[in-house]
Amino acid sequence: MDSFEAATQLSQILRNLTPSIQNLNRAARFALVNSDKEDYLLPTILDIINDSKMVLNTKSTIFQFIDVLISESFQYSLQNKYSYPYIQGLKSALPEIIQQVLPQANNSNLYNTYVCLRNISKHFKIDCSEYIDKFQCNLLTEEDISKIEGNKEFIPEKYEPSGDPLVTAWKILLEKKRQSQFERARLLKHSNPLDEIVDEDEMFNIRVKSDKSNNLLSKRQILSRMEDDREAHKRSKENLWVVNRDKNSSFITEQEFLDNYWNKYHQLNKSDHEEFLNSLSGLNKLVADSYKDKQF
């Protein structure tokens, strides 16, 4: 396969990508096998991300593909099969990619992008825990709150492409998160809730038919997105529970206790502890009903 053919094929794969793990892996595998043509394939990936005709759902899926690709590239390079293809190129393009996946007018990819960026960050030496924590916090400033009071538009801050692209990517993401918090607060403050029953078509009718900007989702896209996100969520849970055990030991080992119990569990704070005890009391009700005689 020559470079041109490989690029066309990858472009075809990415344009029709669905977020099931098999498809993502297959696409990443294709890119890795042809990593000698990275000079052609990397621009292909970026072209698709930058293509204004691509729907947002697909862009989100492609970002998930980038997440998988980076992780696989690291994994196989550690086994000396490749020499870290795509990593540098994708990393320096991250700010640009994030801006495409999260356009100004639409935040529907926010959470997925966060999850992927968090996965990607694990592979690099830069400590991103500060940004991960911040993403969960209230990012609104005093100024924002007074703007919300005055029902004013959100004005994004211009980002300065300085420092490491990964850090810049996080900054853009946090800015988008702030925007989404701002817009939600503004909406809650200044519009009235509907009491009437809204029929389904009207509810989904966010995008006007004549709007060709691809920034808002149609009903079909929303439904397929729900399906896709379910798939992505399933994927994220698939390996959470994995416990690696020593092959040579025929019974449980100290290491399992250390990794999966001792270092994982911590003393609960007061409110969590209360909730924990409440759950146990709830359990007692089931237990008491199980015996014929009164035990306690």
Add this chain to the structure above:
Amino acid sequence: MDSKENTPNLSENGKPVITITQISRPFFTHSEISYMHSQTIDESKKLQYNQTKYQIFQLLYQVIKQLKFPLRVLATAMNYYQRFYLFHKFDGAFDDMDKDPYVVAITCLLLASKNEDCIKKLKDLQSVVNKLRDIDENKPVTNTLDSSGDSIAYHELQRKYVLATEFKLLQLIKFDFSNGANSLSIKTSVDCLLVQFCKQLDINYRMSILSWLICFDIMSTPLCLVIPPHCIAVAIIIISLNLKPQEIKLDHHEIGEEDDDERLSEILDSIDCERDFKCPEVLVNEGILYILDYYIHQYSHSVLNNYLPAIDKQLGKEQIFKFMELKEKFIDLKNMNETSCKESLNRTDEYLSKWEFTTASKGIARFMLGNKRRRFNKELDIQG
């Protein structure tokens, strides 16, 4: 007015339909369990039942190791396996898939992996189990589910039986999934609760791992059918703190753990199972006595045996004597109330008899959790 609609107990042609309501009872007293076993396991098969159980649990441990499942999947699978034979006849016929305990074991693992939110495909479970048992999955066998006598690949037939058994198992656990990872917003498996409790009590590394090892041993016993997980966890902690062995074969150590004895005694004295962990005392007592009995009889087969030295230095005797000493100490603990579990009463209780799987297809069988029962009281009264 009652807002809940009653289920019609008349069929369309006016004939009454059998309705059976099965309330989930996750826990039974020891005498109920031995009564149920007497119904499902012939006297002559008792030894075989125990041996098979031991072999199957060993196998399950190898399976979860290969599939990288956490221990709670193993614990739930073993719980299901033992629950299954409370209500289902044990034949021990390995060549007949309908009665094969290994089919039951795969089914238990399948359902446990679902309930514990660690989902694997049945095909993957089968292939690991069959490989460990040295069975060629692809060999053609006669399709015993089909009268035509055609042959079918072993794993395909096995799959059909597993899925049929799964439906049986669901009826036997009364569709009660409350011991799983998702209920109650906390993980209710003994291993997880135990370590959380140890952290709450600020128990050191050495005693925590001792408790965890005991927990692994107790996981395979029927104690999980008798008392709830939090009571098992507290019972284990109390025993560990009483044992307080000076030597455990460990690779990791915490600084200062040698001088921790006094503090551990204080922790032990301060434990109030009701206040600290919402554990009814009588159930914890039951657990303590059961666990001590287990080690008195099975110590040489236990995992703990691999971690403790053969002779206890303080006592100058074999470890087993330590458990006997403790048993002596705890002999006067108040046991569970079994007034209504006499043999003669058990015989009249249909809930404890073998479950007829045809019931559900003949009439209406409804399964519910104990605490949801009140909702249907009115309806049950009507039926008298």
